[in-house]
Amino acid sequence: MKRVGRVQVAVGLDELDDDEVIRARAAKAARVPEADLPELRIVRKSIDARGRHVRFQLLLEPFPEEEEPPLGGPLPREVAGDPVIVVGDGPAGLFCAYALAREGIAVTVIDRGKQVQPRRRDLALLNREGKVDPDSNYCFGEGGAGTYSDGKLYTRADKRGPVRDVMEILALHGAPGQILTDARPHIGSNKLPKVIGAMRDRLIECGVTFRFESRVVGLVRTGGRVTGVRLEGGEELGGSHVVLATGHSARDVLRFLDDAGMRLEPKPFALGVRIEHPQPLINSIQYGRDAGHPRLPAASYRLAHTEDERGVFSFCMCPGGWIVPAATEPGGLVVNGMSLSKRGSPYANSGFVVSVDPADWEGAGFTGPLGGLAFQDAIERAAFTAGGGALRAPATRVTDFMARRASTTVPEGSYRPGFLAGDVAEVLDVTGVPLAEPMRRALRVFGKRMRGYVTADAVLVGVESRTSCPVRIPRDDESLESPDLPGLYPTGEGAGYAGGIVSAALDGMRVADAIVSVRR
Ligand SMILES: Cc1cc2nc3c(=O)[nH]c(=O)nc-3n(C[C@H](O)[C@H](O)[C@H](O)COP(=O)(O)OP(=O)(O)OC[C@H]3O[C@@H](n4cnc5c(N)ncnc54)[C@H](O)[C@@H]3O)c2cc1C
Incomplete structure (x- = not known):
């Protein structure tokens, strides 16, 4: 019997739920009798509006014979050791923390803004009264700039494995399952904050620490390396590595780096x-x-x-x-x-x-x-x-x-x-x-x-005006560390290495890999 691989079929708007039509077209596309067609599932669904009538294009594949790994795995586990400091709880910082916790590495995540729920109240006030809180707004707070957005999850990144990993982690924490198959997936502002809250709760269960309403105002250096961060109010937090993922709108961060003589491009x-x-x-x-x-x-x-x-x-x-x-x-x-x-x-x-x-x-x-x-x-x-x-x-x-x-x-x-x-x-x-x-x-x-x-x-x-950051913080192509300050990892959109939710998440995970490789 001929082995059936992936097949592409087009269906009309009223045919999407019609299994018989879909199977008949899939059999034709695969050039096998319908009776020989295995059970199929949708891998990708897109809208095709090029012809006289709009259609759906479905990419289908047979259900796998072997058991698949669990969605979004491996899960974060109990963390230990000297914490990595992650400044910024946007997608870059959050996915960096998630990837480090998968390896059992302790993390302290610091964000100037509030958790998703109180942040929502500040946004309501912002819309009603027009007053901007410089620490809690559409750019700053848990989940970062994309939390209260359209939650589009498109990316130009072409590495399918890592993109799939990000999507599965989101789905595991409550994002609708169709983000795994839609050609142009999006989550929406009513659902994304819950997903971010669920990721935070899982990380806390593993021992990751979150500090909200804590603005970082400077870096602590010892012997030419970064060894921690200074918060507004003077408190210092130490860590073996500092991930700087503060987004495209943290102008004060860029200013303190500039004042400290760091190279900015x-x-x-x-x-x-x-x-x-x-x-x-x-x-x-x-x-x-x-x-x-x-x-x-x-x-x-x-x-x-x-x-x-x-x-x-x-x-x-x-x-x-x-x-x-x-x-x-x-x-x-x-x-x-x-x-x-x-x-x-x-x-x-x-x-x-x-x-x-x-x-x-x-x-x-x-x-x-x-x-x-x-x-x-x-x-x-x-x-x-x-x-x-x-x-x-x-x-x-x-x-x-x-x-x-x-x-x-x-x-x-x-x-x-x-x-x-x-x-x-x-x-x-x-x-x-x-x-x-x-x-x-x-x-x-x-x-x-x-x-x-x-x-x-x-x-x-x-x-x-805030489509991306007008500044790049240089980092080494291999180690991803700042050449000016070892131990510092400029990450995500604010450092000039990402644009959009998924690409920032991918950059955060890439930086986590770089840290894991030096911690081993
Ligand atoms: C309204 C809106 C809608 C958007 N819609 C989409 C979309 O649909 N799809 C998409 O892909 N992208 C969208 N974007 C862009 C997307 O949100 C960003 O590309 C992405 O969030 C960048 O991730 P990041 O982690 O690098 O930085 P950010 O998400 O900006 O996160 C940076 C974090 O750092 C914190 N921070 C900043 N300074 C400090 C400090 N000094 N101390 C402590 N913490 C600090 C901030 O509070 C923030 O939480 C949207 C952006 C906005 C503003």
Whole structure:
């Protein structure tokens, strides 16, 4: 009998639950009689909207004959020894701690923010009253920047084993099982905090220590090595190795490293706005006549264009989501996006950003290794002022932006602190680096690719400025340690080695492997 491997089949929207149809197509694809087809399971499910009708593409494989290893294994075990200090409980820090605990290595995780539950209350206050707590906000607190997000779990990382490991760990701690099969998995802000809390509880059971509401303000050095960290208030915590995973918004950390004479390298990042459309419009552009079918999720898109060697692209799209205030300092305005697992809001928002590099901000007078931070900050402060305070966001209809004029009215949107109609281009160009023009040209191209995308019903909301960190903290390619300070491991997005939840988690686990190899 012919052995059946993986097979790909396409099914219509109403055929997804029809086992007979799926098996008949799988048998045809595998070129075997249906009677010879083993039991199959879905490995990957994706939406195919290229034809006249939207279909699902299913990658199927026979159930394995041998027993599979348990999901998310090996589990963390009881830890012992000199603790590794992990600064930052975002995906990089948390997965680093998890991987170290799998090896029985003691860890102390320190975060300036609060646990997921009290953090949620601070976010409610932030949305209601527009007051930014510099230690508890959309970027800082347990789980890091992605905890209250769309929880998209896509990554460009191509190593399937480690990516699968991250997904299985998330599923083991309560993430929906479909993240293991969806081609574009996401968790949502209602579920991800519970997953993070469950991971923390498991680690605590193994003896890992967590210190919340503890801001690290400096590193302790002994004999040319890092031997611990100093907390605000003066307390010092010692550890054999220090993992610095403080994310793209920990400007104070970058400043204390700079003050201590550590090498920091400016690096390109991207900056722009959130663009928000009515979700039904995006559904009809992407799904055509099938828009509104109950089997179809809120539609997403991905757009990119290069204009005069400058990349302009959509970023971190949140179908059925909300725009949220993601500033970490009072007096600045930053927007980002989130959604719940059902992606049920009537709005589709996405970052719409343009790449900038050190030559841009240096040309505008923002010099030195932290010039990118000052450039970012200048635009965020201009956005705050243009919004009139209380985190109201300056907003411009897309058609007004194209016509180079301010909006006098804007449609209602998902952003709870509210919009103020105006000219977001003025904010973008405030430093003298022309950002609005390449974005206009890209919009012209995007409007041709997605008919209806450029519309008066869509608004540009300022500013999306924290797409990644404008600074890299150098580390050795092999040992992953700082060449300036042995024992220090710059990790994750804030150090310039990751972008997104999964890639930060992968970097954290990679750093854990490096530490395990020297602890053996
Ligand atoms: C609103 C929002 C939505 C997002 N949506 C998505 C998405 O859907 N999918 C996706 O892949 N990515 C998303 N991202 C990006 C993603 O969250 C980040 O890429 C990822 O979290 C980076 O992980 P990290 O661990 O490197 O850093 P972070 O997640 O930023 O974690 C850093 C941690 O360090 C702590 N910290 C900072 N300074 C100190 C200090 N001095 N002392 C102690 N602790 C400190 C912070 O409190 C924080 O918990 C989103 C980001 C935001 C803000």
